[in-house]
Amino acid sequence: MGIDYYSCERCGEGFPDVIDYVYCECGNVWCCVECALEDGFKYGIEIDEDGEKVDSFDGATCKYCRKEDFNDSELLEYSLVLLKTTREQLVTKLKNSK
Numbered sequence: 328m329g330i331d332y333y334s335c336e337r338c339g340e341g342f343p344d345v346i347d348y349v350y351c352e353c354g355n356v357w358c359c360v361e362c363a364l365e366d367g368f369k370y371g372i373e374i375d376e377d378g379e380k381v382d383s384f385d386g387a388t389c390k391y392c393r394k395e396d397f398n399d400s401e402l403l404e405y406s407l408v409l410l411k412t413t414r415e416q417l418v419t420k421l422k423n424s425k
């Protein structure tokens with residue numbers, strides 16, 4: 328089994344999948360709880376053997392899968408539609424404006 332590397336959705340920090348990272352059912356991952364909470368991460372609830380409610384990654388949500396916010400690539404795609412342009416055209420415009 329090899330080690331996979333993820334990058335934190337919030338701070339962009341790369342980290343190996345062997346640390347205690349935080350993940351959401353939608354596939355987003357964060358390097359630490361602080362970063363996850365910044366992105367509106369909420370634990371799911373699980374009932375343990377003692378009938379106690381405990382935090383669980385099962386059923387976890389973040390602001391992205393609750394559609395309260397969108398990541399930059401989604402925002403970019405939508406702005407391109409609004410601007411009736413393409414990424415390539417924007418790149419050309421930005422180049423010319425430098």
Ligand SMILES: [Zn+2]
Nearest residue numbers: 335338358362
């Ligand atoms: Zn992070």
Ligand SMILES: [Zn+2]
Nearest residue numbers: 351353389392
């Ligand atoms: Zn999510």
